[in-house]
Amino acid sequence: MRISGIDVYYFDIPLEQPFKIAIGTVHEANNVLVRVQTDEGITGLGESCPFAPITGETQETNIAVARNLRDMLIGKDPLAIEPFLGLTGGLLHSNPSIVAAFDMALYDILGKVASLPLFxxxxxxxxxxxxxxxxxxxxxxxxxxxxxxxxxxxxxxxxxxxxxxxxxxxxxxxxxxxxxxxxxxxxxxxxxxxxxxxxxxxxxxxxxxxxxxxxxxxxxxxxxxxxxxxxxxxxxxxxxxxxxxxxxxxxxxxxxxxxxxxxxxxxxxxxxxxxxxxxxxxxxxxxxxxxxxxxxxxxxxxxxxxxxxxxxxxxxxxxxxxxxxxxxxxxxxxxxxxxxxxxxxxxxxxxxxxxxxxxxxxx
Ligand SMILES: [Mg+2]
Missing domain, CATH: 3.20.20.120 (Enolase-like C-terminal domain)
Incomplete structure (x- = not known):
């Protein structure tokens, strides 16, 4: 099985009220949605929530990195999650949320292939x-x-x-x-x-x-x-x-x-x-x-x-x-x-x- 396509979306969710914590205020969840498709018709879903006051990422930096990760993964084995993480290198430290979105989508595929809920x-x-x-x-x-x-x-x-x-x-x-x-x-x-x-x-x-x-x-x-x-x-x-x-x-x-x-x-x-x-x-x-x-x-x-x-x-x-x-x-x-x-x-x-x-x- 190979990864045949990856769709990346701006995934914006407005908040009822601004969320205020000691280091910042957020008005909208500016997340990123990732859909990983395989040549066997299985789709995995993942989401990033780049929360700038804590991880230093933004939706735009996540999107930029998502383009790299997409190029990196097309044609690869979706079940090989550890090798994928090995490829991410410094991106894991600079943009952990978008790496999480891809990792999550691969685990979703793994569970579907195994016919088991992830837990x-x-x-x-x-x-x-x-x-x-x-x-x-x-x-x-x-x-x-x-x-x-x-x-x-x-x-x-x-x-x-x-x-x-x-x-x-x-x-x-x-x-x-x-x-x-x-x-x-x-x-x-x-x-x-x-x-x-x-x-x-x-x-x-x-x-x-x-x-x-x-x-x-x-x-x-x-x-x-x-x-x-x-x-x-x-x-x-x-x-x-x-x-x-x-x-x-x-x-x-x-x-x-x-x-x-x-x-x-x-x-x-x-x-x-x-x-x-x-x-x-x-x-x-x-x-x-x-x-x-x-x-x-x-x-x-x-x-x-x-x-x-x-x-x-x-x-x-x-x-x-x-x-x-x-x-x-x-x-x-x-x-x-x-x-x-x-x-x-x-x-x-x-x-x-x-x-x-x-x-x-x-x-
Ligand atoms: Mg906390």
Whole structure:
């Protein structure tokens, strides 16, 4: 079997409201859709979500790299995913999201050829998967109201964006706990927004609000700072922006810098590398979350398959489409009150609504 054609599309999804985190605001998900066809009539789908404030990519850089990857892959064996990753070289580091889109499409084909849903192909079993839902930065009152809405929708885990002035961040958590009570689980994400002293002041002030963990309290490159926070924080520390690749995972483990990993397909460059991070984490007795950017249910479903396949991925933050104005995906994972159901159809088990696909601009 050979790859006979690859279509690349601008895959823009407007948001209901701008998404604000400590390092930037996004108004629209400017994603890229990839459709890989084989000479045996099998099609694989992949999606990139280049989130510039975190990975430094844009839709345009992804499109430019997609042209290279397309040229590289035409005529190749679609099942040879490791050799493909070997060919990507520096593109994996400069544009991990678009590499993830191609890797995802190849895994979709692999699952279809094997007639197995991806999580089964990877050795997983159906198990209960639960995602949180995220409240972006706003006033304490508005964030508390938002958290209350989420609970009313049935969610049992809430993720709260922080990473600004520690006093304000503590006020946010106070208002939210007051609004939703003591039972729902809360995690927080500072998105690199604090210095080490700010992080420690904020986390000590928040201890009484029962926080599961804090994501990326300090800037991504400050491994010593991350370790300093971890050593002195009453709340466990999860590496997110500091963890892109399997190599980063080893660096963080050697430095004793965190308690948890946040694995994202868009940072790691897809499923193959995310699996490697999962194995490294398990071998170091580190548990992980699978996270996302602003993907549609296409890439979110791929991430859910990954979670179902790796037992040490115990948290999910797969709400990337929560404020999308349209859902162009047919099939795929379903979420009800945070509970994720995976499709049992082969591969990723997703398709794009043909009417929506027709309207997309092809590269
Ligand atoms: Mg994060």
């Amino acid at each position: 089964r192909l990877l050795g997983g079993e159906p198990r209960s998967l639960e995602t949180d839902i995220t409240a972006g930065l706003d006033t304490p009152e508005k964030m508390a109201a938002r958290a209350k809405e989420f609970i009313a929708q049935g969610y049992r885990k809430i993720k709260i964006k922080v990473g600004q002035d520690p006093e304000l961040d503590i006020a946010r958590l106070e208002a939210i706990r007051e609004a939703i009570g003591g039972t729902p689980a809360i995690s927080i994400d500072a998105n690199q927004g604090w210095t080490v002293p700010q992080a420690l002041a904020a986390l000590k002030g928040m201890e009484k609000f029962r926080i599961l963990f804090v994501e990326q309290p300090v800037v991504s490159w400050d491994t010593d700072g991350l370790r300093a926070v971890r050593q002195n924080s009453p709340i466990p520390v999860m590496a997110d922006e500091a963890l892109f690749s399997p190599q980063d995972a080893i660096k963080l483990i050697k430095a004793d810098a965190c308690d948890y990993f946040n694995i994202k397909l868009m940072k790691a460059g897809g499923i193959a590398n995310s699996l490697k991070i999962g194995h490294i984490a398990e071998s170091a007795n580190i548990r992980a979350m699978v996270g996302c950017m602003l993907e549609t249910r296409l890439a979110l479903t791929a991430a859910a398959h990954l979670m179902a396949a790796r037992k040490n991925i115990i948290f999910a933050d797969l709400d990337g489409n929560a404020s999308h104005t349209v859902d162009p995906v047919v099939g795929g994972m379903e979420v009800k009150g945070g509970a994720i159901t995976l499709p049992e159809s082969p591969g990723l088990g997703v398709d794009i609504d043909p009417a929506f696909l027709k309207k997309l601009r092809r590269v």
